[in-house]
Amino acid sequence: MSTSLLMFLVFIAITLGITAWAARQSSGASAFFAAGRRITGWQNGIAVAGDYMSAASFLGIAGIIAFQGYDGFMYSVGFLVAYLTVLLIVAEPLRNSGKYTMADVLAYRLSPRPVRAMAALSTLTVSTFYMIAQMVGAGTLVALLLKGSGISYNLAVTLVGVLMVAYVVFGGMLATTWVQIVKAVLLIGGTFLLSILVLAHFHFSLNEFFTAITQVKDGTKVVNFLTPGLRYKPPYGALDLISLGLALVLGTAGLPHILVRFYTVPDAKTARVSVAWAIGIIGVFYILTTFLGFGAATILGKAFIGKNGGINMSAPLLAQALGGDIFFAFISSIAFATILAVVAGLTISASTSFAHDVYENVLHHGEPQTAQKSVLVARVTAFVVGAVSIGIAIVLGPTFNVAFLVGLAFAVAASANLPVILMSIFWRRFTTQGAVAGLATGLISSLALIIISPSIMGIDGPTVAAAARHLIQMKPLFPLENPGIVSIPLSFIGAIVGTLMSRVSADSVAKFTELEVRANTGLGAEEALAH
């Protein structure tokens, strides 16, 4: 396994090299938080795609399709279509009306302190859930990759955490963006190669490939993996599928680490172009999950994957079976770089939110702080967020379901963030109370429903292994895995009721006109940093 270790070190050296280069380029707050707003459309598009193609996409979707067939492909569809919500509705107004974080667009018209405090809380929650999932993925991957070399899951998680903090602390947004670009190109390349190997295995015959998918051996049975319903079964499967669909299509436009990317470009037009690039790249990638997931199902089978590293290792194991140890090391290094880069992206959005929203605007009442102080606060936040997620990932352990945590992050983002973003852009009467009520209702209801869902609650028989047991040994109180179908409408209702019960603020209404003009024309929007 020394090949894997060597390739690992090469990758880490390359990404740290980029960080060191970027660290010399960036100075000042706009540079640290928003890469000086000089990132071009295609660069940002690749970076957005890179931020999005996380452990959940590469390792998670391949795994779900390998184990549960067609139903797993629904993740691929939802993850992509979600970008239409970003492109058509959110990206341009956000770029034109904000500076560094999602909360900027809310604070534009509303009372800044309560709104920023709530938005920062929701940003930190979503980012942490997303990040723990990546950490767990990295831990399992490294444990598999360096099997027998003495590197434990705990050590792997700590290693990823330390590297991530180094990226953010030294490089800021510019380094993170370039790491994301390099990784996205490698990930797409690796996925293409793996897909070609899968097709070659079936003599480049799509007919042979799809025929094999309809005859997957699952234990003693032969199952058609193209059939829907292997994961989402009656009585609640259909509803759960719709709930997941809702969380995915509305969640992306509320993911803080995706939204901050639109502040790294010079203007709304470039933001739009970058989303278009991302839609192109991500779409190709998700179509290829067909080959990764179904390839693993047909060529390896559930039993083999389960024994050799588990559901999340389907894609790397497929690479090993088809391309040997070197290709396995290559794909694993890409997966590792993917996780590292996504974690860095998440950390920077969380630390930006804390520095900009809580430190500058809540604690210091929006009085301008020196750039050095804000950047320092962000760096300290990166350390703290890193330490917290390393800790939680170690406590949860390597068997925790990665896809579950990311689905959770999407549901929380769709519930807490998106309704208030939409209302502050489109509803003239919207008030501060409405925003706080919407954010709170979405955040609390989605978290509460997840805790009482079958993912956390369940009664396990005595034969179930300790690591796989439900956290709460009780009959689930809520029948759906994904809370979106309940918590997203609840958040909208919370925001509407909160608004209607509070007095219309003349200032907020006047500012709505300002926001409308600014969002649609770019008048007064944050400019790019001069060279």
Next chain:
Amino acid sequence: MSSKPQVDPKQAAYASAALTDWDRVANQPEFKALLAAKAKFIVPATIFFLVYYFALPVLVGYAPELMKTAVIGPINLAYLFALSQFFMAWIVAFLYMRAALKFDTMASDVLARLKGQKSSGVKA
């Protein structure tokens, strides 16, 4: 560089808007036309993609027998419909990018008019 390096046109327009009233821009017929043109594209496009997207989980969930129908060799309707979502997303995105070129022109007309108003106001 420029003969008047101290005045950036966008900054000047911003200052002018701040000094007078954002309402003035909001009441410009050009600005109203821009909002109407955007709504005319974005509202139907959003309804279309949401309906097309949710048709997939609804059909897969509630009409599984229909979706199991094999269409091309072993490939069933469920997979083809899912695959079509990717092309739907690309087409909607392409159409929006094309429509947005017109929105950009309209937005710069709004800003140009604002600048014109400001300079004529100064002369008068």
